[in-house]
Amino acid sequence: MALPRTGPVRSEPARVAILDATAALFAEVGYDHLTIEGIAARAGVGKQTIYRWWGSKGPLVAECLLEGRLLPGRLTLPDTGDVRADMAAWLTTVFRVMEAEQRLVLSLIAAAAEHPEVGAGLRDSLTGSASISGRLDAAIGTTANLQPGALTGELAEALIGAVVLRALSREPAGPVDAERLLDAVLGAPTG
Amino acid sequence: MALPRTGPVRSEPARVAILDATAALFAEVGYDHLTIEGIAARAGVGKQTIYRWWGSKGPLVAECLLEGRLLPGRLTLPDTGDVRADMAAWLTTVFRVMEAEQRLVLSLIAAAAEHPEVGAGLRDSLTGSASISGRLDAAIGTTANLQPGALTGELAEALIGAVVLRALSREPAGPVDAERLLDAVLGAPTG
Amino acid sequence: MALPRTGPVRSEPARVAILDATAALFAEVGYDHLTIEGIAARAGVGKQTIYRWWGSKGPLVAECLLEGRLLPGRLTLPDTGDVRADMAAWLTTVFRVMEAEQRLVLSLIAAAAEHPEVGAGLRDSLTGSASISGRLDAAIGTTANLQPGALTGELAEALIGAVVLRALSREPAGPVDAERLLDAVLGAPTG
Amino acid sequence: MALPRTGPVRSEPARVAILDATAALFAEVGYDHLTIEGIAARAGVGKQTIYRWWGSKGPLVAECLLEGRLLPGRLTLPDTGDVRADMAAWLTTVFRVMEAEQRLVLSLIAAAAEHPEVGAGLRDSLTGSASISGRLDAAIGTTANLQPGALTGELAEALIGAVVLRALSREPAGPVDAERLLDAVLGAPTG
DNA sequence: GCTTAAGCGAGACGGTACGTCTGGTCTTTGG
DNA sequence: CCAAAGACCAGACGTACCGTCTCGCTTAAGC
Numbered sequence: 001m002a003l004p005r006t007g008p009v010r011s012e013p014a015r016v017a018i019l020d021a022t023a024a025l026f027a028e029v030g031y032d033h034l035t036i037e038g039i040a041a042r043a044g045v046g047k048q049t050i051y052r053w054w055g056s057k058g059p060l061v062a063e064c065l066l067e068g069r070l071l072p073g074r075l076t077l078p079d080t081g082d083v084r085a086d087m088a089a090w091l092t093t094v095f096r097v098m099e100a101e102q103r104l105v106l107s108l109i110a111a112a113a114e115h116p117e118v119g120a121g122l123r124d125s126l127t128g129s130a131s132i133s134g135r136l137d138a139a140i141g142t143t144a145n146l147q148p149g150a151l152t153g154e155l156a157e158a159l160i161g162a163v164v165l166r167a168l169s170r171e172p173a174g175p176v177d178a179e180r181l182l183d184a185v186l187g188a189p190t191g
Numbered sequence: 192m193a194l195p196r197t198g199p200v201r202s203e204p205a206r207v208a209i210l211d212a213t214a215a216l217f218a219e220v221g222y223d224h225l226t227i228e229g230i231a232a233r234a235g236v237g238k239q240t241i242y243r244w245w246g247s248k249g250p251l252v253a254e255c256l257l258e259g260r261l262l263p264g265r266l267t268l269p270d271t272g273d274v275r276a277d278m279a280a281w282l283t284t285v286f287r288v289m290e291a292e293q294r295l296v297l298s299l300i301a302a303a304a305e306h307p308e309v310g311a312g313l314r315d316s317l318t319g320s321a322s323i324s325g326r327l328d329a330a331i332g333t334t335a336n337l338q339p340g341a342l343t344g345e346l347a348e349a350l351i352g353a354v355v356l357r358a359l360s361r362e363p364a365g366p367v368d369a370e371r372l373l374d375a376v377l378g379a380p381t382g
Numbered sequence: 383m384a385l386p387r388t389g390p391v392r393s394e395p396a397r398v399a400i401l402d403a404t405a406a407l408f409a410e411v412g413y414d415h416l417t418i419e420g421i422a423a424r425a426g427v428g429k430q431t432i433y434r435w436w437g438s439k440g441p442l443v444a445e446c447l448l449e450g451r452l453l454p455g456r457l458t459l460p461d462t463g464d465v466r467a468d469m470a471a472w473l474t475t476v477f478r479v480m481e482a483e484q485r486l487v488l489s490l491i492a493a494a495a496e497h498p499e500v501g502a503g504l505r506d507s508l509t510g511s512a513s514i515s516g517r518l519d520a521a522i523g524t525t526a527n528l529q530p531g532a533l534t535g536e537l538a539e540a541l542i543g544a545v546v547l548r549a550l551s552r553e554p555a556g557p558v559d560a561e562r563l564l565d566a567v568l569g570a571p572t573g
Numbered sequence: 574m575a576l577p578r579t580g581p582v583r584s585e586p587a588r589v590a591i592l593d594a595t596a597a598l599f600a601e602v603g604y605d606h607l608t609i610e611g612i613a614a615r616a617g618v619g620k621q622t623i624y625r626w627w628g629s630k631g632p633l634v635a636e637c638l639l640e641g642r643l644l645p646g647r648l649t650l651p652d653t654g655d656v657r658a659d660m661a662a663w664l665t666t667v668f669r670v671m672e673a674e675q676r677l678v679l680s681l682i683a684a685a686a687e688h689p690e691v692g693a694g695l696r697d698s699l700t701g702s703a704s705i706s707g708r709l710d711a712a713i714g715t716t717a718n719l720q721p722g723a724l725t726g727e728l729a730e731a732l733i734g735a736v737v738l739r740a741l742s743r744e745p746a747g748p749v750d751a752e753r754l755l756d757a758v759l760g761a762p763t764g
Numbered sequence: 765g766c767t768t769a770a771g772c773g774a775g776a777c778g779g780t781a782c783g784t785c786t787g788g789t790c791t792t793t794g795g
Numbered sequence: 796c797c798a799a800a801g802a803c804c805a806g807a808c809g810t811a812c813c814g815t816c817t818c819g820c821t822t823a824a825g826c
Contacts, residue, residue, distance in 0.1 A: 007791075014803075151371055154374075495680070
């Protein structure tokens, strides 16, 4: 038997204001200097309204991530038919973003390390928007290491992992590095 | 003209007590709940003694890392002559440690994301102790993707990156996953 | 022309439940830890229902007081014909109550200090139930300081004031103190 | 054996700033709207410095009271030789202060009701500065109710109690009321 | 061996942010 | 239109740490 729920429902304007404020402050100050008080003030909201629905900044950041408020949308994998070239272009873009928004990217990794929700959100965000392994499947046969039966899921993981590691080491990377990485992991183009 | 330095020199017992306390607390509560006050109390030391020599918890953790106080020493890459098998054994061990000490590993990643020193230390610790790319060089020709001219540095990066990503996603991994990852990145063993 | 009053009228069960809850919580936690939220929860009532009719906890407590829900009814001045003995008995009882329910009594004073309504209610409650000055009028001539023309209103005020001061100073008082107070203020019995 | 106390010592400027701020805010907003945060902000002090030494606003207000920062110094009982006239003048002054600073006086009563320290402080402050019972001792024989053996302590208590009650009831009082109260409690002047 | 200055433990200080609690208002659902 | 339920903005609570700053003590180097 259902309890008779009454009273006001969750305020959508408040929810949106909070997520907006979170994304803005995340970009400004990074994950570890993000404070609930700051978010509440920026959003024009009581702290309790945040604690009521999210409980801490981890899930809050995760929700921002999943709604695409943190990572710029330009990170989608292009599709020109030439998978190898698309991947190179995408990697180059990722490297550029990493350099331009180093703090944001590192903050995201820190957030992922501290909160499972953010980790999962980050993974969904990356693989969802870019769908790398799907594209690799379509490219089987075009490079030395992409033969029938290739474990494209693992290859995608290795590629993204290499990117994350690059971010952690703060070494700047450019188009040449993108090419080298693809050569190493996918092998040279065939034919 | 040099000023005449006088007075006592840095206290080694204090230094060691601080690093011990840091390592112990890091394992207990993780990176983000690590506090300078807690370390000072545990080490029986004044806070100023920590700030005098390290300045913040980042470099402190980095120094613990470089002295091998955080990661168990068992993470060295074995050397039986069969590089592929050695890698598989090492990866399996790494996966096991990641599962057993998830918080420690994730805290380390978080620390690396927040402090360059820790990132560098982590990188040195991993590649230094395991020296993966050197071993891959020695194994050229033994797997499909390890042909002469192979970019072993990038391959090592991809492998470790995949491991870090696995840690961030909290998905448990075992020996089978280790094999699949190696198959994907290094290719099947030849002959 | 009168507007036709329609819709439900004020709920008596709600009113009673609120006053009951207020009296109970007042006795349990005292005036300054009394909260509207706590009262509403205990009474099974919405907060708005309290704010609609009382506005704050001051008038609420005053109403409880005037309905006799706070002070035990035993504080009435006995009437044996011997005014001096009656007063002594009453004072002794008051002192005993003050000791047994110190928090309640002090909370009442605090409430009176913060809200005029409570102050007035307290005054009415004390002088109304005990009607001291009336009895003193009837006793004129029986003690040294109760001569014709005595200002019995002021004397009553002085007596009750002394009692309040005793409560504020937390000094325990007993029958002997009651006698001394009466001796001092009313003078020794004549004849 | 005394512990070897070392380290910095309590900061007197901070202590004074806190008491100043408390007294000022007490006069401005009254006891129940007094907040630790407000005091800390006004004093330019961290909240912890207040909690370290006082623990709550009760003892803080008590200390202000005992240092004479709350009640104006003009409440001292004059001494012209004519005790009856001195008392009347003093009472009139007290009534005037009560009217002019009603909130402060009532706040003080509320504070006394909530914190024993304040109650004790208030009592010391009143009897200390005015020393009523001592003066009454000296006036024995000059009024009808001040005969040898009079319980001057109780009489003083009754007088001050009447004053407190007047404050609680918010009834304005003037010189005439002062005279009537003295007539009632002390009796008419003899000879 | 006396002087001098730095290292050390301890911990108070001005602050920031925490997560909780309550105040008083507003909004929804139902009788 | 009233009542219950409870979300909302606001802001104080008392706690935990931050990084800085004395304290008084105990060392070493250098005269």
